[in-house]
Amino acid sequence: MSTTTLASLGNQLGWTISDTMVMARRNLLRYVRLPQLLVFSTIQPVMFVLLFVYVFGGAINVGPFDYIDWLLPGIFVQTVVFGSMQTGIGLADDLSRGMIERFRSLPMARAAVLSGRIMADTIRNTFVVLLMIGVGSIIGFRFHGGVLSPIAVLAVAVLFGMTFSWVAALIGITARDTESAQVAGMIWVFPLTFVSSTFVPVDTMPGWLQAYAEISPITVTVDTVRALSLGNPVTPQLWQSLAWMGGILAVFVPLAVGRYRRIA
Numbered sequence: 001m002s003t004t005t006l007a008s009l010g011n012q013l014g015w016t017i018s019d020t021m022v023m024a025r026r027n028l029l030r031y032v033r034l035p036q037l038l039v040f041s042t043i044q045p046v047m048f049v050l051l052f053v054y055v056f057g058g059a060i061n062v063g064p065f066d067y068i069d070w071l072l073p074g075i076f077v078q079t080v081v082f083g084s085m086q087t088g089i090g091l092a093d094d095l096s097r098g099m100i101e102r103f104r105s106l107p108m109a110r111a112a113v114l115s116g117r118i119m120a121d122t123i124r125n126t127f128v129v130l131l132m133i134g135v136g137s138i139i140g141f142r143f144h145g146g147v148l149s150p151i152a153v154l155a156v157a158v159l160f161g162m163t164f165s166w167v168a169a170l171i172g173i174t175a176r177d178t179e180s181a182q183v184a185g186m187i188w189v190f191p192l193t194f195v196s197s198t199f200v201p202v203d204t205m206p207g208w209l210q211a212y213a214e215i216s217p218i219t220v221t222v223d224t225v226r227a228l229s230l231g232n233p234v235t236p237q238l239w240q241s242l243a244w245m246g247g248i249l250a251v252f253v254p255l256a257v258g259r260y261r262r263i264a
């Protein structure tokens with residue numbers, strides 16, 4: 001490969017990164033101007049924590065740990081998955097309002113529209129998980145895995161949310177309007193998150209349901225985050241979670257980018 005070609009690729013990559021940062025800033029500014037979007041995205045996980053801890057927690061046996069310490073890692077994963085749906089809704093909103101057509105007229109990298117949106121939602125997910133850690137600490141949640149445990153928990157949860165943002169991106173640019181994108185996203189997110197180890201141990205489910213729940217990407221990621229938080233061995237679950245994330249990205253990144261190119 002010639003020096004000229006390498007320089008051209010370098011310039012194109014730098015251009016794409018710069019445009020991605022601009023688009024991410026544009027989407028983050030929306031949360032500043034419409035703070036209710038961020039407020040409403042934090043109310044739901046807080047409600048789940050309070051309901052399950054104080055209503056159902058006394059009836060669920062999770063072994064030697066307090067239920068709050070067992071539950072919160074699952075809530076972190078559920079929060080980032082639900083939060084990733086905002087990627088699809090935001091893209092569908094831009095499509096319905098003609099913003100994508102405006103972006104087409106600008107001298108910018110087309111990939112920046114998707115990557116900028118996902119970067120902004122990943123930053124928002126990071127903030128929400130940190131907020132949930134703070135809320136959990138107030139009602140008794142504690143990390144048991146050492147000093148690096150909170151960092152590892154945050155990293156795995158946020159990376160998982162970013163992975164599912166690509167799924168949501170495909171849904172959003174396919175649905176093309178916010179109502180359809182929201183419905184299409186929640187149809188599969190609710191059963192995926194509830195049929196998992198997020199709220200109850202998998203072995204309490206019927207046998208036929210356990211077979212699915214045990215291999216679910218939500219379950220293996222929740223088990224990874226939970227092991228990191230509780231200080232348990234994490235290696236098998238971590239590799240399974242990373243494998244799921246790699247597989248999802250390998251499938252949905254090309255699908256989302258291809259679909260975006262066809263409509264934009």
